[in-house]
Amino acid sequence: MSTTHSPSERPREPGEPTLVLRRVAKSFGQVVALASADLTVHAGSIHALVGENGAGKSTLVKIVAGLYTRDSGDFELAGESVNFTSTAESKAAGIAVIYQEPTLFPDLSVTENLFMGRQPVSRFGRIDRKAMRAEALRLFERLAVRIDPDRPAEGLSIADQQILEIAKAISLDARLLIMDEPTAALSGVEVDRLFAIARSLRDEGRALVFISHRFDEVFALCDTITVMRDGRYISTDDIAAVTAEEIVRRMVGRDVSDLFPKQETTIGDVLLNVTGLSSPGVFSDITFTVRSGEIVGLAGLVGAGRSEIARAVFGVDPYTAGTVTLGGTRVPPNSPTAAMARGMALVPEDRRKQGLVLESSVARNTTLSIRRTLAKAGIITSGFENAAAAIWASRLEVKTSALDSEVGTLSGGNQQKVVLAKWLATNPRVLIIDEPTRGIDVGTKAEVHRLLSELAGRGMGILMISSELPEVLGMADRVLVMREGRLTADLPRAEATAEAVMLAATHPGGAADAHTGTPNEAVAS
C-alpha cells in the first residue's frame, strides 16, 4: 500500500453512486434537525462529512442507519429508492455504521461479539464455534490486525473495538461504511492503522463516509468533502480543490481567524499546590502548582493518568500519599464537596456520564453544583433554579428551546456549555478542565478557548487536560507532560514545542532531558 496520502497522487475514477440523499428533511416536534440535506457517496471513495455540532450530521447518519425515518426527500441506495424503518433493514441493505465508542458485550469473546445474532450453525442446530473462530481469524488477517479471537471483549481498546465493528461490517459484506468520529479516542498509531484499513476497503470498491472534526485527518484520508451547516447542505468538493480555511469558513458561516485567543495575563500567587500525590498503579509522586491567572496544560497519551490525577485532586478518587492545598489551605481527600467549598471546580472528561445528568433539565443541571447556596432557609424551588440557570445559560449562549428541556437533547457543544455554566456558577478560584473541547464543533471550540482566556485574565487558575496538542500549545502558559503515571516534563510556554511535548509523553529517555534541559536537547535525544 502506498504511504503517500496526498489526494493528487492517486487520481481516482469515482464509481457508481452508492448512496444518494436529496433534500432530506427531519424534524422533532418544533425542532428542525435537518432542513435540506444532500449527500452523494460513490463506490470506491472516502467521503468526508463535516459540520459544526448541531449541523445535522448525526441525524443524517441515523436516517441512513434506519434509526430515524425521514420526513421528506429522496434516499437512494445503489440507484434504488429505499425506506428503512429499522436498523436491521439498513444492515441487510449493506449499510454499516461504526460509532465512536462501539457497544460490545463485555463478557463475551471477540468471536462471539463478531457473530452475535447470526452465529453459524452446524448439524443439530448447535453453534459452530470452529467455523466462527476460523472466520474471525480470516477477517482479522484480511484487515491485517492482531486481535485474539478468544479473549473477552472487555478491556479491548476503543481502536480494537472499532476494528471489531469493521470486521463485522465486512463479514456482512457492507457496501457503505459510515464512521462517526472514529478517531476521537485513538492514539496516532491506531489512527494510522484505521486509515490503512479504510483505504483498503475503498480500494475494494466500497463506499465510506468519514465524519470528523479533525481536518488534518480529513485531508489525509478523504477523496471528497461535503459541508453541512444548520441542517442544510452547503457544498461538496474534491478534497484537492479546497483548503481547510475555506472549509471552516463554510462550516461556521464566518471566519474563525483566531481559534486560540490566548490573552497575556499577569501571573500571580500559587493557588493550587499538589505535592507528592500517589495512587498505586495509577500515578505516583505527582507534584505541580497552578498560579492565579495561569493556564497550565497537562499533556500526555490517553491512559497516562491525567484524568485520574484530576479526579484525585478534586476528591472523587482516593489517593494514598501526598497533599493538595488551595490558596494555602489543605483540601482533604475523598470529598468533592470540600474541594468545591475551597474554590475548586472540575469539568470532567466524560461529559455525558460524569458532567451531566442527561435526563434532567438544563436548569437542574446548571444549578446542581450550587443547590445549597441557592436555597433560602433550606428551601429550593424551580423559580430559584430557573433564575440562576437563565443568567448562566445566557452568559455562555447556550442554545436550548427552554430551561426545562432535557440536557441530553442538546448538541455536544451546548452540553459542554451547560457543564461550564454549572461550574462557573460556583465561582471557583481553580478550574480543572478535562478535554475542554472533545467532540464539540469549531465555533464552540473557539468560544470555550476565549472563555478560558478571559477567566485566567481575571485571576482564575486553570489546569487544562487535553489530548489535542494544538490546544495545549495554543492555550497554556506552562505545559506539564505525563507518561505512564509520572510527570515527565514541566515546560514553560516558550519551550513547549510539539516535539518536546511528544518526546516527554512517549520516550522513556526523553523524560529527564525534557525535565532539565532546553527543548533543543530534548528533541535531539
Added chain:
Amino acid sequence: MSDTTTRTPTRTYRNYAHPLWRRILFTREMAIIALLVLVVIYASATVRGFGSPITFTYLILDVTPILLIALPMTLVIITGEIDLSVASVVGLSSVVVGTLTQAGWPIALVFLTALVVGAIGGAINGFLITVVGLPSLAVTIGTLALYRGLAVGLLGTTAVTDFPEYWTALAKSRFVGTSIPAIIVPFLILAVIFAVLLHFTPFGRGIFAIGLSSDAATFSGVHVARTKFILFVLTGLVSAFAGIYYTLRFGSARGDNATGLELSVIAAVLLGGVSIFGGRGALHGVIAGVLLIGVLGSALRLANITSDVINIITGVLLVLSVVASSLLAFLRTRRQKPKAATPVTAG
C-alpha cells in the same frame, strides 16, 4: 469582545417548554389521581356501604402503615435502591413494644426504644449498602429474613395484648364529631416533611440526581453514600413508627405482624408513578397510589369479592399502569411524525 462571564445577559429563555396546565395535567401522577377519584365516585354509587363514614374510617386506619412507609420508600426508590426489610422492621418494632410493655417499662421509653431499634435496622441496611457496597436488593432480602427472625425469636408464637387502653384507643380514635381518624395527623406531618425534603430541598435535588446518574451526582458534589444512608435510616425509623401504630391499632404485638407488607408498599409506590430505575417520581402520586389500592380493596371486599380476586385486580392494575406509561411514551414519539412531515423550508 465583552467579557463572557460578567456581561449582562442578552439571551432570554423560556422557563418551560409547555404551558402550566399541560405540565400539571399530562403527568402520570395526575392519571393516578383521576383514576382514584373515578373509582371513589363509582364505588360510592354502586357498592352498598362504601360511602358510609365507618368505611372511610377503617379504610384510613388500614392503609396508614402503607401510607407511612411509602413516604421514605419513595425517596429510596428514586435514588435507584430498594428496601425490602420494611415489613420485618414493623414486626420487630411491634415485638419490642410488646416485650417492653410487658416488662413494665414506661410507655414513652417503650416507643422511643422501638424507634431506635428501627433506626438501627435501617442503619445496618445503609451500612451494608453504602459502605460495604452490596446491592440493596440482596442486602434487604437478607435483613428481611434477619429482622423477622429476631422478631419471632424474641416473642415466640405468643402475642402480647395487654396494652394501656388509653393508647390502643388513641390509635383508633377519631376527631370528635367526624369520621376522620386521628392517626391522619402524624401522617400528614410526615407527608409534608417528606414532600418538602424530596421536592424543595438541596437534599432532594441530590436524590433525583443520584437516581438518574450516580456518577454525575458524585462529580457535582452530591454525597451519594451519605444521602442513601440517611434514607435507609429514615425508612427504618418510619417503619418502626408504623410498627408502633400497627401494634396499638390491633392491640396485639406479634412477631409475624405485617408479614408481606413490603410488597404492598412497593406496589403502591410504583403505581404512584415512581420509576423502579430511579430518578423519577412525586410524592402526591405515591399517596394517590396507596389510596387507590386501599379504596379498591375496601370497595371490592364490601362487594363480597374474595381476597384472591382483589389481589388479581390490584396486580393487573399495577402491570397496566406500567404498560400504560410506556405506551404513552411510545405514542408521544409516534405523534410527532405527522406534525414533522409538513415541509420545513423556513428555518
